[in-house]
Amino acid sequence: EVQLVESGGGLVKPGGSLRLSCAASGFTFSRYNMNWVRQAPGKGLEWVSSISLSSSYIYYADSVKGRFTISRDNAKNSLYLQMNSLRAEDTAVYYCAREAGPFDSWGQGTLVTVSS
Amino acid sequence: EIVMTQSPTTLSVSPGERATLSCRASQSVSTNLAWYQQKPGQAPRLLISGASTRATGIPARFNGSGSGTEFTLTISSLQSEDFALYYCQQYNNWPPLTFGGGTKVEIK
Numbered sequence: 758e759v760q761l762v763e764s765g766g767g768l769v770k771p772g773g774s775l776r777l778s779c780a781a782s783g784f785t786f787s788r789y790n791m792n793w794v795r796q797a798p799g800k801g802l803e804w805v806s807s808i809s810l811s812s813s814y815i816y817y818a819d820s821v822k823g824r825f826t827i828s829r830d831n832a833k834n835s836l837y838l839q840m841n842s843l844r845a846e847d848t849a850v851y852y853c854a855r856e857a858g859p860f861d862s863w864g865q866g867t868l869v870t871v872s873s
Numbered sequence: 874e875i876v877m878t879q880s881p882t883t884l885s886v887s888p889g890e891r892a893t894l895s896c897r898a899s900q901s902v903s904t905n906l907a908w909y910q911q912k913p914g915q916a917p918r919l920l921i922s923g924a925s926t927r928a929t930g931i932p933a934r935f936n937g938s939g940s941g942t943e944f945t946l947t948i949s950s951l952q953s954e955d956f957a958l959y960y961c962q963q964y965n966n967w968p969p970l971t972f973g974g975g976t977k978v979e980i981k
Contacts, residue, residue, distance in 0.1 A: 792970070802909075802917065802960055804970040816968040852916055858964055859907035861928065863916040 759783040759862045761853050766867030773843050773871070779836040779853030779864055787811075787831040790856040793838050795849035796866075803849075806838065807856065821847075843871045875899050875963050879973035885981040886951050894976045896944040896961035905965035908937055908946045911958045921946065948978070956980055
């Protein structure tokens, strides 16, 4: 069974940093592109970032470019999102998602709250 | 950036009735269109990919159609568990990957 488990969310002050992790199991992690998608409270889904199998291709939404860094460790079956210079508008549930064209598997999400 | 527009925002339907949800792309996405279902407090779940292919385990009452810029998700006979939020997403031309704003299917 495919499992994606996010962790690392929490309360952080504006300008602060946070590192999210996503632990993958039940599939060959190194064979899939992976993504982060977020959802602000009461709002829709927003794609954040994508990383290819071997980290050769990395993409970001304009809203996070220059502040967030996506990475992965295939040996550890893990995906990461380093978030710096956090803003109130980054408050959201952050999901990791496996990409197979569409996003065919999602984690349960981790809540990031940016507030003073 | 391809903008995805869903309509209506809210759809009120009685159990057992048909629900028809629309999704429009600002430019052609071929059939690289997915539909997701999201229930309160849960992650989205893939329903449909390739505009019309049901994902594993998705009941036959969910049907997707369309190509290019116009897409439809039809739920033929709404069950209680189908009342939820539905999002479309294009994966044809990215970055960025883009989602529609969602349609809430509520009990009439």
